[in-house]
Amino acid sequence: MADSSTSGELAASLRSLVSRMAPGERLPSSRDLIERYRVGPGTVSRAIAVLAAEGAVVTRPGVGTFVAPRRSRTAAAGDTSWQEVALAGREYDPGNATEAASPPPEGGVAMSGGYPHESLWPARALGNALARAARRPDAWHRAPAAGLEPLRALFARTAGGTVTAQDVLVTGGGQGALSMLFRAIAAPGGPVLMESPTYPGALAAARAAGLRPVPVPMDDGGIRPDLLADAFGMTGARLLYCQPTFHNPTGTVLTPDRRRQVVEVARAAGAFLIEDDFARHLGHGRPAPPPLVDDDPDGTVVYLTSLTKPASPSLRIGAVIARGPVTRRLLGMRYVDDFFVTRPLQEAAVELLSTPAWDRHLQALSGALRERCATLAGALQRHVPDWTVTRIPQGGLHLWVRLPQGSQATAVADAARSRGVFVNPGDRYFPAEAPGPFLRLNFAAPADLTELTEATTRLT
The missing domain is CATH 1.10.10.10 (Winged helix-like DNA-binding domain superfamily/Winged helix DNA-binding domain)
Incomplete structure (x- = not known):
């Protein structure tokens, strides 16, 4: 060997x-x-x-x-049918929101899912950060429930404005935090307003919390404030979930005038606004606009962000920023759910974010995402000209593509899978009926530009 x-x-x-x-x-x-x-x-x-x-x-x-002694690999099959009765009365239907966790088969190309390819991770910087964190004398001590103070300060600095470390609650990534927010803020059975389309993981988390997603249409400027006000008035909702910056799946950025309007509409309704800023570090070169929470002293906005997209799926570190009584409720839920986020991972995140290697990684990632986005858009225009890229996003990981009228997104996705290309059909991104056939294509998931272009040729 x-x-x-x-x-x-x-x-x-x-x-x-x-x-x-x-x-x-x-x-x-x-x-x-x-x-x-x-x-x-x-x-x-x-x-x-x-x-x-x-x-x-x-x-x-x-x-x-x-x-070791040989163990029997056969066992009598149990009868688990009793669980259907025991679970009755508590509906839980995440639908098709889950992302495929396993890699595609050999020869297949993933253009689905929500993460960049491992070649775009800062592997060396992550390893060095974890090694330095492990050498800290208190690395395995219990962490504070709200998170390590240096990490909270780093997240506060990213949010900007008047946000302080005391407003920050460190979380185990974004998805779990989103589930916690839905459970903490809205009562089961109540409505939650959402952009249409929206992130399927948010739809799943809302439904799992017993909430009823209500769609609010978008246009090229993002969610429409006039229809948002109507939705609040008709439903009595006290919660809005939205992604104002590099929206998933469309890549839309809420326009400057609407950013203030949306917060004011929510405040007038006496409602919270969950700002999911998952793509803060996924820009393609231009600075991202400041978060909505940056100019919200009254606590209307509850801000959510995470390091998993720009760093690694296994760096399950995120943050919630909130002000007022909801902060105490969230901290109380932390004691009920998991006490605290594992300290070595928090220490590693502090090490990673505090080094020049992190800034260098973000700069390289920005250039790579911009190049991949342009490559996919150009390949689609050449090979499937009847597909319409709704916009060339300035950030994020995806292109949102409208298929020709009469197409079935699921059928197109199935046909692509038969050719070894894995894509996300658009139906799953809508809280209600989809207004047309769409696909979401992840240009960051393939291994390189060659694989990205090859995958596009298979879509024809």
Whole structure:
């Protein structure tokens, strides 16, 4: 085995070896494995750890590694039908809001999902930040319920305006925080106003909280304040969920005049406005407008952001910014739900955001997203000219594409899948009936520009 062999390859070789050995039989020593497979001690340790986690071997420090007793892989099938009765009366239907977690099959190209390809993650900076965080003497101490003070200050600085660290609650990413906000602010059975279209994860979280999503139409300037006022008046809603900057899925940015109007409409209705600013760090070169919470001293806006999109799906660190009694309620829910966000991850986030490497990463990410967006838009125009890109966004990860009238978005997505390209049909993004056939295409998910262009040719 060559020096470049990975611990995964060694684990596969050892797995084969173990399958031919008897339970209780001792594996070759680490020194023997190093010599036999020509790998380093660390590679051997990691491979043995993998097999131990699988239950294939048992390690005895100072003695050796032994084949574990064989376990029966067959078990009598249980009868879980009783759960249908036990769960009756508490409806939970996330619909098709969940994103595919597994990578596409070999040869397939993902243009679905909500994250950039791993090549766009700041892998080295993340590793260095985590290593530095782990060396802190208090890294494994209990974290404050509201989050580490330095991290809260960093999020407050990003929001700008009069926001202070005391207004910030650190969360375990954005999705869980969104679920918490819906449960904390609105009563089950009540309405929640949402842009149409909107983020499917928000629709799922609202429905799981027992809320009733009510669509408010958008145009090129974002959500329409006049129809928003009508919706508040007709439904009596006390909550609006919106994405004013680089909206998912359309990429729309709420116009400057409407930004103030939307907050004023919500305030006049005595309602909260959840501002989901998930794409704050996903701009394509131009500065993003300031958040709505930047100019909201009265606590109408509850602000939500996260580091998972620009950094990594596994950096589950986000923040909620709120003022007034709702802050105490959210902190109370933290004590009920999970006490605090794991401290090592918070420490790593502080390390990451405090270094020049983070700014360099954001600059590189901005250029890469801009290039990918232009590449996909141009390829679509060449290969599927009857598809209409609704806008070239100035930020975010997606293009929102209108299909020819009479098309069925699900059928088009199924046909693309049969050719090895995975896309999101647009029906899932609407709180009610879709006004037409749409697709959402993630230009950040493919491995590179070549794969992105190749995927587009398969859509024809």
